Amino acid sequence: MNLWPNPQHRALRWAPWRSLLVLLTALALLLPGCATNPVTGRSQLMLVSESSAIAASRQAYAEMLSPARKEGRIDSDPQTKRRVQGITERVVAQAVRYRPETADWDWEMSVIDEPDTINAFAMAGGKMAIYTGIIQQLELTDDELAQIIGHEIAHALSSHSAEKMSVALASNLALVTYAATGERSGLALTGAGLAALIAVQLPNSRQMEAEADRIGIELAARAGFRPEAAASLWGKMASKAATRQPVFLSTHPAPESRQRDLSILASQMQPLYEQARRGPIPTHPVR
Incomplete structure (x- = not known):
């Protein structure tokens, strides 16, 4: 005897079991999804491998830059591009020493010509961008610019993109965001590419920020940039935040103690800076 002759009834009967199956599958994914980061030594949730995050970020990066590239706003000022490129190549060389x-x-x-935007970001695999607004409005010195670049490179080295993608996927954030907004900012991204985009837009945790601060200031010091510039950079950021919230702070939240902590780190990194200034400073190719 068929107790569920109506297909709709069969669907209702299956629904709770389907939810349970989804939950069990998620738990099965989560249990083996922790890894020890080779740079920080911290245990991270890693449902997404770094190689997968790099592939997804490559797609998301191209999609993100596409509108500005079509409008001629990518690397449009040769002088600014050369300045950013030169600093980046020195800091990346130290990153490669960190993780060969x-x-x-x-x-x-990429330098995005957007004078009103105070922002910079890095994705998995070393895909980075900085907006002209953060350079111009904060009137950054080369040492301060190196601190931003070092901080972003540190996020990439520490697999923070893969970690945030894993958190997003584990919490169905990508699906929730898409359902809530009904759009994807005009980007034709789905699946892992969308998760990579959302990972860039998610705030970093305080732990991630502390890791990027410590690693970034060391990378910059080893590349021959003054470590005390990290504190002066965040002083400028705090001053700008008093009148207008920079986009950078939405993804890089700053605790009140940040300048003090960076000043302490700067004194620890001073010998590395002095050593770097005594010899030739290597570079690594960056597109």
Whole structure:
């Protein structure tokens, strides 16, 4: 005897079991999804491998830059591009010393001509961008600019993109965001590409920021840039935040103690800076 002759009834009967199956599958994914980061030594949720995050970020990066590229706003000022490129190549060389396997990454830094935007970001695999607004409005010195670039490179080295993608996927954030907004900012991204985009837009945790601060200031010091510039950079950022919230702070939240902590780190990194200034400073190719 068929107790569920109506297909709709069969669907209702299956619904709770389907939810349970989804939950069990998620738990099965989560249990083996932790890894120890080779740079920080911290245990991270890693449902997304770094190689997968790099592939997804490559797609998302191209899509993100596409509108500005069509409008001629990518690397449009040769002088600014040369300045950013030169600093980036010095800091990336130190990143490769930190993690030699990253020499195979397709490192890329784009300067986006957007004077009103105070922002910079890095994605998995060394895909980075900086907006002209953060350079111009904060009147950055080369040492301060190196701190921003070092901080972003540190996020990439520490697999923070893969970690945030994993968190987003585990919490169905990509699906929730899409359902809530009904759009994807005009980008034709789905699946892992969308998760990579959302990972860039998600705020970093305080732990991620502390890791990027420590690693970034060391990379910049080893590349021959003054470590005390990290504190002066965040002083400028705090001053700008008093009148207008920079986009950068939406993804890089700053605790009140940040300048003090960076000043302490700067004194610790001073010998590395002095050593770097005594010899030739290496570079690594960056597109």
